[in-house]
Amino acid sequence: MLVVHGLWTREHSLALWVEAPRRRPGPARAADLADLARQAPRAAALACALASPATSTVSVSLPCTPSGRPAASTGRARADLRLLPVELEVVDLRGARALEVLTEVAEQDLPVADGLRWLAHVAAGARRAVDAGHVVPDLHACDGRFRARWVPAPDRAFGRWRTVVAQACPPVLRAERSRSGPAQAPDLLDDVCAVVVDVLVADRTRDVVPHDLPANPSLRAWLLGLRSGEALADDADRHGTLPSLARRVRDWHRSGEDAGYDVLLRVVEPEPWEDVPDGLADGKLDGTGGEAPADLNWRLQTRLRPLDDPSLVLTLAEARAEGGSGRDGEDPLLVLLTGTARAGTAHPPLKRILGGRTDAAAEHGVELSIAELLDLVEVGGPKLAAAGVGLQLPRHWTKKALSFSLTASAAQPGAITAPQVRQAELLDFRWQAALGDSPITEAELLALAASKSSLVRFRGEWVQVDADTLRRSATFLRRRGTGRASIVDVLAAVGSGRDLPGPVTSVDARGVLGDVLSGQAAQRLPELPDPPGLRAELRPYQRRGLTWLATMSQLGLGAVLADDMGLGKTLQLLALLAHEAPSAPGPTLLVCPMSVVGNWAAEAARFVPGLRVHVQHGPGRPKGADLAALAAERDLVVSTYGLVVRDVTDLAAVPWHRVALDEAQHVKNANTRQARAVRAIGAAHRVALTGTPVENRLEDLRAILDTTNPGLLGSAASFRDTFAVPIEKLGQAEPAARLAVVTRPFVLRRVKTDPAVAGDLPEKIEMTVRANLTPEQAALYRRVVDDLTARLADPGADPGGVSRRGLILAALTRLKQICNHPAHYLGDSSGVLHRGRHRSGKLELLDDVVTSARAEGEKVLCFTQFAEFGHLLGPHLSDLTGEPVPFLHGGVTRRGRDAMVEEFSASDGPGVMLLSLRAGGTGLNLTAANHVVHVDRWWNPAVEDQATDRAFRIGQHRQVQVRKLVSVGTLEERVDAVITRKRGLAESVVGSGEGWITELDTDALRELIRLGDDAVGE
Template sequence: MLLVHGLWTRGQRLALWVEAPRRRPGPARAADLAELARTAPRADALARALGSPATATLPVLLPCTPAGRPAASAGRPRADLRLLPVDLAVVELRGARAVEVLTEVAAGPAPVSDGLRWLAHVAAGARRAVDAGHVVPDLHGGGDRFTARWVPLPDRSFGRWRTAVAAACPPVLRAERSPGGPAQALDLLDDVCAVVVDVLVADRTRDVVPHDLPEGAALRDWLLGLRTGEPLPGTGGAGNLPALARRVREWQRSGDDAGYDVLLRVVEPDPREDVPAELADGHLDTTAEDDPADLTWRLQARLRPRDDPSLVLTLDEARADAGAASRADAEDPLLVLLTGTARAGSAHPPLKRLLGGRTDAAAGAGVDLSIEELLDLVEDGGPRLAAAGIALQLPRHWTRKALSFSLTASAAQPGAITDPRTRQADLLDFRWQAALGDSPVTEAELLALAASKSSLVRFRGEWVQVDAEALRRSAAFLRRRGNGRATLVDVLAALGAGRDLPGPVTSVDARGVLGDLLSGDAAQRLPELPDPPGLRAQLRPYQRRGLTWLATMSRWRLGAVLADDMGLGKTLQLLALLAHERDQEPGPTLLVCPMSVVGNWAAEAARFVPGLRVHVHHGPGRARGEDLVALAAGCDLVLTTYGLVVRDVTDLAAVAWHRVALDEAQHVKNAGTRQARAVRAIGAAHRVALTGTPVENRLEDLRAILDTTNPGLLGSAASFRDAFAVPIEKLGQEEPARRLAVVTRPFVLRRVKTDPAVAGDLPEKIEMTVRANLTPEQAALYRRTVDDLTERLARTGEDPGGMSRRGLVLAALTRLKQICNHPAHFLGDSSGVLHRGRHRSGKLELLDDVVAAARQDGEKVLCFTQFAEFGHLLVPHLSDLTGEPVPFLHGGVPRRARDAMVAGFAEDDGPGVLLLSLRAGGTGLNLTAANHVVHLDRWWNPAVEDQATDRAFRIGQHRQVQVRKFVSAGTVEERVDDVITRKRGLAESVVGSGEGWITELDADALHDLVRLGDDAVGE
């Protein structure tokens, strides 16, 4: 890929060179200019500059390979690079030609480096200063050489911009070798600005003739130098340029420090010096005579000297200050005040009526404000005034406080919590406490505050902005539901569903086991149960804590979500719970799971708890009606599938289940599906959900799972969306996320592999994104598909939310993924994987390397794809490559054949490569025989991909696991990879969906996402 680099030299010239594949950086060639014309047709000045035959040699320091060749600037950083001296052949531009190129680069897209882009950004900032008239003449230099030039006005706004832009200066711009060392970013910025401003101002002042001055005077030399641009001698003659340069600098600085800023000040009515002592113990400072609506507030206009911002002056005081200074260039305070109040009126229009024609009053005692005008000024006007550079000063005792609530709960009967007979329905004493800011308030205080019917109240010595309606609703809430008795689930349901709560909840306080449950620390604090008798396994410490937590939740009849990471032994923990309860004979447990893991559950039960009575409810001859009721009564565990629950819901609901357990509980994340409704229709004393991904894409996933285990806990889908999903997912609000965590914490136990208590039991996992180039055949197919999509969308003319448009986009995305996999996958023409011995797909070439290296080391590989047809295409190729059969586990494989594949792969002499479709093989399987995982195409859902990875990275794995995620460079796959990474934050914040968001993009954003990048095609 062609890349144009730029560097600003010590000689104030713009040096340009070209980086192209497989050759040393240097001047542009004809092919480079042709590519530039194709990719950036409007870069005329850049093309003319690069086409110049005149070149110069620039000594620089560049990162080089051990062979001494400059390294490519794109791609991944390499650890073996060193900075080495290089003499570059460059094109040098000065003055107007350099400004022309930088202006063009700043205006449009071109294949330029970060360094050249930064120089263009600096030039654009200098041009804006010229256009705004924010430039001044400057005399720069020292000794025997001075330069007269125009520069941006060195005021505060330019200083902030200058500092921020210099901090972003790419290191390559400091690569020029010089006796003085590397150039400093601020010096580079100043040099570029000076040249740009000087060129632009010279064009506009070429015909300006300075006044006659004595011949040889320093001032005349300076003015003439500004016109000609020629260097000026610093010594000799009558021109004392060093002294003049000092005066110029002082004059420039005075433009920023002299004068005044306008300040608008709000003065409270009858301000009190001290807070009465009786207020210290919590009494309100609110009386009828100081109702804010009946008091007079004032708005005053004041002046603040820029060189002493701690002073606030009236107009008369400012006039006296200006007279004492006796400066010829001193600003007229009245003019500053008039222009400042006019700017304030433009920023906040209500001020035009308040201040218009009343400058004397505002500059004196002030103009009156009603309470409505005051609140409008603070809430709406404050940000606008700040943006306009006008400060708004409020009284010292002015705050804005929000209402919040805390919940205190305890067992109604002391000691009942640890009683084995304690149940979910037992009552708790609870009390809600309101607070205004950090200060607790009672119902009576809230009523007194609400009686003022104002959003500004006097509270404990302060003027406090509050929500008047929230005050009223809070008082009503405390009167109706401030304290009482309720079940734990009902109390938390009020918190989770947000029913009647007029403000955020900041804390929940409880004691004993109840407190441990509410804090989420029950698994750590409860007295651990021993390993149950009959369990043929030694539980790890975190698994024993999981068993203890599950047993406590079961005793309380509280639904539980065991959300450990995949591979941490959720199956074993549930089986240990059944073994623990077996002597009590509580009744049968119904376990619902995907068909792919029914055999695994039966095998694990027989292995770890051989005495457990297990029945698989499956097949055409399965028991129905009374037969099922009788059969289940004699079992400890009945296994069935989500599909059969829908068909047999009536029969299964007739059984008196002790527990319903859901494995891979994300299958009920869509609460409206038939299988989710069927699962909820089956009654049980206790419910457990097992899932490694409680939040796959949306928080609604978590609500649906918890609604299955604890109905009503988080309210309806609509209320949950309003209270939590939208504020957290769309608006990024923290308070709803904290409240959701408080509500869900007692019912969700989640441990991840990186937890200190868990990590020591697992080997290391290395994840990497591997980028594959497209072959020319793939690139042509890809480009044709993008063009076809663009043409079809233009014909539909439908908005981004239209159904037909969504269908077109989703279909095109599928085709683009297939092309990135292999041309034969997209074409479906049964053509070969290779063509004349050469690969037709960059991904497949990478896969061959990974598989060959792993098999050479005696290690096994799992390869996941979301496309069954791609898997079938790969089977014969990988079999030929490895010289052994390559099984393919997909949705069409019968259960017995699937179990045989998994068992065979686990054998030491079994197949070395196992292909799996992501849907059929991504969950429920233990495949620790492999320690290499390859995701051939992306599902664009990190939770689903992590589940698949965890087939190998789980308990029982003793080797380092290497996970490679293939992405085609320069395609939609690479651009969506960033989105995949960002989506991970959603699940972690509280305990993202597919390609749907892509269909909502407008035409330009969609094209930018799917377009073929210049770096897509390999050599």
């Protein structure tokens, strides 16, 4: 991936260089500029700068590999890096050219490194100072010469901004090597600001002619230098007065930081409360016998605070007495009046509160009602701070939220630590409310609620609370504060949020149950040894997974093993069966997609040869009593989701010990026939295996957990209102935290980047590779776009009455087919090539990838979502490589599928394998390949990642390269950009797919699917 880096040099210039894969950092090449044009077509200034042939050299210290090569700035962190001196060839930009690039970087989302982005942020801050007129002249000594320049006014606002931004300075900006040591971040910031301000001020004052210049040569030289921006001539300091003048300028700058006053609005609490003892007594507020008298009001005072002594708070009279006519010539009354006016502008209710009572506010204060006070604090506080007006509250003033914690223990004494605690057994539970960090009783809640105020006195503090929440919390504790319920029912109460007036912060218990409810069971429980019947050595994280699964089974709690694809979920479940084998608790029914039935049978025979396995499939499969009798003699029965629907009555009649669901995302839609059939089969224990517990939306997780632990997260409707909408649509943190508390005990999730896992896996490099369309493709593409646009503009022209959604989805499919190959779209059996030339840009690119990989003796997996396109590709790739190319798709039988996988995995097997994304995207182990190509995109990152994980999984010892092919200037490129931007949600509570496209209005849809000017290649 192309990354542009920037460094601010000691010569006051911007140095740019490019980092690209597999080569040393340096100036941009033609291919880099082409990549930049595709990624950021509006980055004109940056592209122009990088294209400059004029370069220079800068010496920097960079993290390097043991071979001395600069390490990549993106990707996985490495422990073997060390700082080494590197000579970089860079493009050097000064003045206006540097500012032009930094402005463009600040305004656009460009492929730039953190250092260049920081410099752009600093330049944007300097520009804001100039636009606001907050700049002052400066006289700066550098390398023995004086230079006149403009700088941002060094007031308090700039000082705070400077401190915060300097702390965020990336280390690379201090990497330039110099005898004086690394540059300091504040100095870098000041230098960038000075250059930017110089450029902008010079541009705006170019035509201003100074007059009445002073006779003093130093002053004259300084003022003229401010206009020219150049260093002062040597003869400008004939009398040696420039150093003294520079000091006086600096003193002048500092005077603006320390002199004068701040205006302060001071809130004073009602006097009768000042000596009230802490705490509550006899259920009454602070022992006073009840609520505060209604005639006690708060007061708001206006005060002055000296800038050079912020600890002082002065009345107007005290300020006048302390400073005579005021500090630095300021009149305290004028400061107070202007500050009060500024406060009223920032928060208009203050105009009514203060009115014309400036004298009263400055002396004793004006009265505030509780409503006015809370509005001032909640709404006005941030506005006043932004306007530079302070708001001082009483020392003991806090805002605290109510929260709840749950404590559970076994109803039978001593049973809490026993592994025999079952899901249906009752627990004693108790809810505890807390106000902030302080536990609070029902009586205390009732006493606070009795005040009917949102501002209450609690244990020596004035606390902002919600009065209605106080009342509902007291009611909740009285009615539901303690009781008995099953484990799942207790957590279901947390999950559904029934009657809970506040967020749940913790669920506590002791012993094994406590470890499970904490969500830390896999880390806390003593690890089980590898089962004696297992012919494999479990990795540490897999052994912890076995321990967790065994504990959940003993407790009778359903489990979701949600490890990333390739981390060995199959092995961990087989290890659980091997662990249980001596006691033979009963058969396990494993339900999986048809494509991995053979894989399960083979893996069971390989890892647990003593396991009694039956594959329930085929027209002669046993049913009824025969099935029940056979299952009683087996440890593992493997069937498919399709057969479960047909045989649900027979399967439900078998007393299963466990039902396990592989690729459990197949039940993510709770209303499908297969999801209902799976839930209808009874078992003492349920396990779901999935690498994507949230594939498209949070409802996926609810549906899977409802299959393993029915009722845990309530109905689909209540879950949507309680969690899905607040988290997915509104981005609220509290529902997400509560959902984590409920689900954490039942879901074990490990990803490949976890420290305990990463060491077992190789590195993976993903890249989006763009291909141009051929003229033939472009013509077909444009024809489909024009036809769709015309039909959408005239719905009556559609004699078939096809819905708008159906019309769009059909067009999207046709556009994807055209991007693949004209013959795929036309379906006319025409050849892949025409007179020896490619008809598809993608196919030409694919040929290059396959040819290069095979030349290195490496194997390739090619995924497509279209079976017909796979049939078109197969013969072509076979001709290209001179070897057979198997195609695994939905029409291949289980035996044929297993044979294909076995043949491809052999060292002398085929070098390329084609797979239908739906049929071959899950459940297969194809680590013989270390190149993965997604020829066309599914537009769902979770599905594509599952397919990639056929090669990127345990057993892979080489770097995996993943290429996702996208056609330039088409629907594919624009949707890829949208998916990339939304990838954060896809990795936490995934949201992807193509249905959203049909909801676009016609103009937005036309913009999405239009053919770009850069689409067609040469």
